[in-house]
Amino acid sequence: MRRPAPLPTPPEQETKPTPARSPRHARDERADRDTSAPQGDGQVAPIKSIEDVGADADDQEPESLEGLTAGDVWRAARARRKALRAEIRRFTQRSRRRRLIWLGAIGAVVLLIGGSVAAAYSPLFAVEKITVAGASALDAASVEAALSDQLGTPLALVSESEVKAALIAFPLIETYALEAKPPHDLVVRIVERTPIGVIESGAGFTLVDAAGVALSTTEARPEGQPVIAVDGGIESDAFESVGLVVRSLPADVRATVTDVSASTLDDVTLKLSSGLTVVWGSADESAYKARVLATTMQANPAAREIDVSSPDVIVAG
Helix, strand or coil: CCCCCCCCCCCCCCCCCCCCCCHHHHHHHHHHHHHHCCCCCCCCCCCCCHHHHHHHHHHCCCCCCCCCCHHHHHHHHHHHHHHHHHHHHHHCHHHHHHHHHHHHHHHHHHHHHHHHHHHHCCHHHECCEEEEECCCCCCHHHHHHHCHHHCCCEHHHCCHHHHHHHHCCCCCEEEEEEEEECCCEEEEEEEECCEEEEEEECCEEEEEECCCCEEEEECCCCCCCCEEEECCHHHCHHHHHHHHHHHHCCHHHHCCEEEEEECCCCCEEEEECCCCEEEEECCCCHHHHHHHHHHHHHHCCCCCEEECCCCCCCEEC
16 A cells, blocks of 8 residues: 655745844843833833843943052052041040049059158158156156157157167066157057065065066165065966955055065965954955955954955954
């Protein structure tokens, strides 16, 4: 069987190639269409597409940098640095102000302290007058004369060691304290030792205090001071007990005591100028025993001996 012949094909239409249009020509045509369209009342201007905007931007030629010199570049860089420094100063103005305030305050304090120290060590505050306070048995004028070497010395430079060396010559001084009174006064406050009696020896009568410190030695017995006789001397417990007892006596009774004796710390005995003998015992409860003794002496004026060693059980005879 024979295959049928193919049908005749229609003649191809002649097609002319469309000339390629450049992007610039396409934009120009769109621009012509846009400008030719009426934009009167009620008409909306056509909106350009993103591609058109990008193409327009591409058509713009960059600003020419020709004609710039190295001096222009340098001036521009300097202006930029200057502007940057101005911005830094503006943002750090508060911190710089705080720093200046702190530095000013610290400087004022340092200046004040330095000026005070300099003035204290200068002749403006030199010692011109020395006053001794608290002296009764001592001659205050003698103590002031012993400290005269400190006259003319700035108050801040008064030597403690030199003052101590001068006051050692006065055994009656137990303690002392220095007090500066600007601009020119130096006050020496002393506490005198309290003598409790005298100890008789080959050298005479030595006045001692409760600590056994020798205050003075005289050939004659000092008036108003009892003679102390203890076993073991001033280093013994008996002497310590005697010192505590004598210092606890009322002033009126203390003035009448002529002799104090003790062989141990528990058998202190007193003899008064009236002939009364007081058996004191130990130094325990001395303040209480002193009150009981005063009451018993008033109640028994003719008694020759009073025993207060046991203050709750008084024996008077």
